[in-house]
Amino acid sequence: MHTSSRDLTIRECGATETAARDALITRAFRDAPHADGTEAAIAAALEARGKASVSLLALHAGVVVGCVLTSPVTLSDGTPGWHGLGPIAVEPALQQQGIGIALMEAALARLRAIGAAGCVLLGDPAYYARFGFITDPRLQLPGVPPGYFQCLSFGAAIPTAEVRYDAAFDAG
Numbered sequence: 001m002h003t004s005s006r007d008l009t010i011r012e013c014g015a016t017e018t019a020a021r022d023a024l025i026t027r028a029f030r031d032a033p034h035a036d037g038t039e040a041a042i043a044a045a046l047e048a049r050g051k052a053s054v055s056l057l058a059l060h061a062g063v064v065v066g067c068v069l070t071s072p073v074t075l076s077d078g079t080p081g082w083h084g085l086g087p088i089a090v091e092p093a094l095q096q097q098g099i100g101i102a103l104m105e106a107a108l109a110r111l112r113a114i115g116a117a118g119c120v121l122l123g124d125p126a127y128y129a130r131f132g133f134i135t136d137p138r139l140q141l142p143g144v145p146p147g148y149f150q151c152l153s154f155g156a157a158i159p160t161a162e163v164r165y166d167a168a169f170d171a172g
């Protein structure tokens with residue numbers, strides 16, 4: 001199956017679609033480097049805790065082929081409005097066709113629309129730099145190798161703080 005941006009719909013994840021979403025996350029992360037198999041449980045826990053600030057699906061011909069979630073993160077200096085992006089996943093057979101980029105752009109647009117101050121994520125900088133993510137020593141995630149924890153401010157200065165993800169990330 002091939003996709004083109006014409007065939008792709010990105011919209012909010014409905015309550016009845018979370019099982020298909022979580023199965024997709026499991027498939028996508030199965031062979032991913034740095035994955036630990038808890039990513040689908042994290043997505044489910046974020047929804048269950050009501051902490052998904054953005055939850056989008058990519059659909060191709062009505063089939064779920066990608067997803068992205070974000071959730072509020074806590075900054076140790078008290079700065080409000082920052083969110084963590086993840087998990088993000090694309091059906092393995094349909095990767096490298098732009099679905100991930102479309103999901104990223106939609107999630108960041110949604111965060112801006114709800115007035116977020118910025119976004120952090122863990123991932124390969126070679127992929128996320130294109131969206132404006134940078135590594136910045138001011139914003140740290142304890143225990144993570146330097147270079148993989150990245151941030152994108154939507155306007156304000158980057159705070160000097162340690163970041164804590166929602167408790168859903170302890171799931172699994």
Ligand SMILES: CC(C)(COP(=O)(O)OP(=O)(O)OC[C@H]1O[C@@H](n2cnc3c(N)ncnc32)[C@H](O)[C@@H]1OP(=O)(O)O)[C@@H](O)C(=O)NCCC(=O)NCCS
Nearest residue numbers: 028029032088089090095096097098099100101122123127
């Ligand atoms: C990370 C992930 C979400 C990216 O999704 P994706 O749909 O494969 O990503 P895209 O297709 O948008 O972009 C990937 C590459 O394809 C390229 N690409 C985009 N559109 C393309 C097209 N129409 N034709 C060919 N290549 C294309 C992009 O330029 C990018 O290339 P580069 O990174 O080598 O420069 C996906 O690989 C995935 O689910 N991985 C497993 C789970 C995971 O690791 N998640 C992230 C944890 S941080």
